[in-house]
Amino acid sequence: MLRSRHDVVIVGGGHNGLVAAAYLARAGRRVLVLERLDHVGGLAVSARVFPGVDARLSRYSYLVSLLPGKIVADLGLGIELRGRRHASYTPVGESGLLVDNDDEGRTADSFARVTGGPADFEAWRRFYAMTAHVAERVAPTLLRPLVDRAAMRDLVGAEAWRDLFERPVGEVVGERFAHDAVRGTVLTDALIGTFADPHDPGLLANRCLLYHVIGDGTGAWNVPVGGMGAVTGALADAARAAGAEILTGAEVVSVDPSGEVVFRDAAGEHTVTGERVLANVPPAVLERLLGREAPTPEGAQLKVNMVLARLPRLRDPLVGPAEAFAGTFHINEGRDQLALAHAEAAAGRVPTLPPAEVYCHSLTDPSILGADLRDRGAHTMTLFGLHMPARLFRADPDGAREAALRATLASMDAVLAEPVEECLLRDRDGAPCLEVRTPVDLETEAGLPGGHIFHRDLSWPYGEAGRWGVETEHERILLCGAGARRGGGVSGIPGHNAAMALLG
Numbered sequence: 001m002l003r004s005r006h007d008v009v010i011v012g013g014g015h016n017g018l019v020a021a022a023y024l025a026r027a028g029r030r031v032l033v034l035e036r037l038d039h040v041g042g043l044a045v046s047a048r049v050f051p052g053v054d055a056r057l058s059r060y061s062y063l064v065s066l067l068p069g070k071i072v073a074d075l076g077l078g079i080e081l082r083g084r085r086h087a088s089y090t091p092v093g094e095s096g097l098l099v100d101n102d103d104e105g106r107t108a109d110s111f112a113r114v115t116g117g118p119a120d121f122e123a124w125r126r127f128y129a130m131t132a133h134v135a136e137r138v139a140p141t142l143l144r145p146l147v148d149r150a151a152m153r154d155l156v157g158a159e160a161w162r163d164l165f166e167r168p169v170g171e172v173v174g175e176r177f178a179h180d181a182v183r184g185t186v187l188t189d190a191l192i193g194t195f196a197d198p199h200d201p202g203l204l205a206n207r208c209l210l211y212h213v214i215g216d217g218t219g220a221w222n223v224p225v226g227g228m229g230a231v232t233g234a235l236a237d238a239a240r241a242a243g244a245e246i247l248t249g250a251e252v253v254s255v256d257p258s259g260e261v262v263f264r265d266a267a268g269e270h271t272v273t274g275e276r277v278l279a280n281v282p283p284a285v286l287e288r289l290l291g292r293e294a295p296t297p298e299g300a301q302l303k304v305n306m307v308l309a310r311l312p313r314l315r316d317p318l319v320g321p322a323e324a325f326a327g328t329f330h331i332n333e334g335r336d337q338l339a340l341a342h343a344e345a346a347a348g349r350v351p352t353l354p355p356a357e358v359y360c361h362s363l364t365d366p367s368i369l370g371a372d373l374r375d376r377g378a379h380t381m382t383l384f385g386l387h388m389p390a391r392l393f394r395a396d397p398d399g400a401r402e403a404a405l406r407a408t409l410a411s412m413d414a415v416l417a418e419p420v421e422e423c424l425l426r427d428r429d430g431a432p433c434l435e436v437r438t439p440v441d442l443e444t445e446a447g448l449p450g451g452h453i454f455h456r457d458l459s460w461p462y463g464e465a466g467r468w469g470v471e472t473e474h475e476r477i478l479l480c481g482a483g484a485r486r487g488g489g490v491s492g493i494p495g496h497n498a499a500m501a502l503l504g
Contacts, residue, residue, distance in 0.1 A: 005272070005273050006030045006273070006275070008020075009031075009259070009276075009278070010277075010278045011261065011278065011280060011281055012035060012279070013040035014041065015044045015235055016481050016493075016494045016495035018232060019495030019499070020278050020480045020495035020499045021246070022242055023496060024503070025239060025242035033247065035248045036249075036250065038249050040248065042232070043059075044060070046227030046229030049433075049435050053307055053428070054369065055362075055378070055380055056226070057227070057380055058229070058382070060303065060453075062361065063222065063223065063224075064222050064223075065212070065219065066216065071143075071496055076238060079224065082224075083222050083223075084222070086098065086327040087327045088185065089319060089325075089328075090185050090333070091314065091330070091415040094317075095110075095114055096110065107121070111124065115181075119178060120182045123177050123178075124186075127176055127177075127186065128213075130159060131214075133156070135213055135215070138152070138155065138214050139214050142214075143493065143497070146462060146464060146485070147465055148465040165210075168199045169203075170187065170197070170198030170199035170335075173186050180335050181334050183335035184335040184336075184338055187335060188338070189209050189213065196208065211461075224365075226367055227365075227368050253289070255279070258476065259276065260273050261277060277478070278478050278498050279478065279481065280481040280495070281447075281481055282297070282448060283455065283456055285447065285449060296450045297450045300390070302384075302388040303383070304382070304385070304408065305383075305437075306424060306434050307379070308379045308424060310377050312419075313416065313418050322363055325363060327359070329359070331355065331358065332355050332414065337355055341354060345389055348392065351387055352407065354386070356385040357384055359384075362379045381420075383412070388438065390440055392404070393439065404438065409421060439451025454483075455483035459485045460485075468498070469497060470484045470494060478498045481495075
């Protein structure tokens with residue numbers, strides 16, 4: 001029988017809530033996790049999306065960088081995060097920029113072919129040496145109480161502070177690099193899931209870039225073996241093994257500052273009380289649960305999941321598809337193309353040539369495919385489209401979704417040697433294996449206000465010294481989701497920090 005009183009009630013069973021539950025239960029706290037859906041994991045899940053197709057897609061979240069090795073070790077998670085040899089490929093005409101983590105000479109040659117000389121490659125090396133230094137210094141602070149602005153500046157040094165924390169990243173990239181494609185390849189990490197102008201003095205793009213280059217002290221983006229669901233499955237197992245109680249199909253309908261939580265399930269409405277309540281929901285959702293109005297943030301991405309019968313052919317004769325698609329494959333993401341797409345979207349139009357990037361996880365982790373698909377040469381493909389704000393899909397969600405998909409596929413075809421649709425696998429009903437999700441879809445299906453994948457705009461990883469960045473105005477209520485300071489991405493950091501704030 002469900003107890004009415006708990007040490008901690010966690011609202012939401014996404015990965016951060018599971019991290020918090022595992023730490024707190026291991027420390028002897030009585031923990032209850034309430035999850036609205038019929039499964040835990042939030043947006044970090046795997047699913048067989050297409051009828052009769054044995055492919056486990058990381059349906060929403062898809063790569064791991066920010067998850068600290070300390071959390072994996074502390075909780076005894078039996079997961080493997082596999083690195084990618086080829087970091088990225090950016091097609092440019094009949095050639096392209098290939099970043100090969102294991103062959104600097106080949107990377108330098110590809111830059112020289114595209115840019116006409118060594119200057120941009122040397123600038124690339126200097127820029128990412130700077131971000132590597134920042135990652136090494138900043139990542140350890142993410143699992144500790146906040147440092148203030150001055151302490152963070154001292155940690156990263158004068159050059160990095162000036163170019164990453166104080167000046168718009170668009171200006172910095174424009175000064176450091178000469179070629180449009182190189183500039184755009186750098187800037188994409190400042191725009192993933194973020195509708196921003198890299199030249200804006202508000203520096204939202206800078207914050208986005210920072211979180212994309214500091215993960216676990218290296219900034220490496222890794223593929224979770226078995227799919228993203230393997231990560232959240234291991235977290236749920238760790239939480240339950242430690243004694244946490246997890247209820248699915250339990251929708252929280254209100255939270256009171258006293259610690260009282262009301263939820264609804266198939267049996268009716270129930271009330272439980274926690275000495276502390278951890279909110280693993282977007283801040284806008286927490287406000288509504290507290291009975292207050294809250295502004296809606298705006299997500300800005302198009303997500304397309306595909307299964308291919310084979311990889312598409314490239315225009316570049318010196319790079320094979322298995323190399324190009326194993327890392328981040330950039331599509332019409334030059335600096336000027338990004339700027340034009342942002343301007344069109346800001347004016348309320350689907351970009352004419354939408355910038356996007358794709359990832360083929362099955363090249364790194366074939367286990368997500370059934371044996372028959374592997375033998376046939378099939379592969380998964382995930383596309384993440386930039387500058388697709390929720391405002392574009394409000395008036396006509398279905399029509400705008402279709403228009404955005406068509407424009408995005410045409411954009412992809414423009415850099416390939418053949419249409420990607422000709423490579424799609426068909427499901428058992430004969431339909432192409434292609435699924436598309438807009439910010440409005442995420443709002444409807446996953447309960448994300450505005451479809452914002454970071455719950456709200458990302459924050460700087462510093463603040464009031466000594467606090468954890470999870471506190472709210474209510475003493476008994478803490479944020480433990482992506483909307484906390486130092487949140488965003490699949491990291492577990494807010495969950496860890498909320499638990500540490502309680503455990504002292």
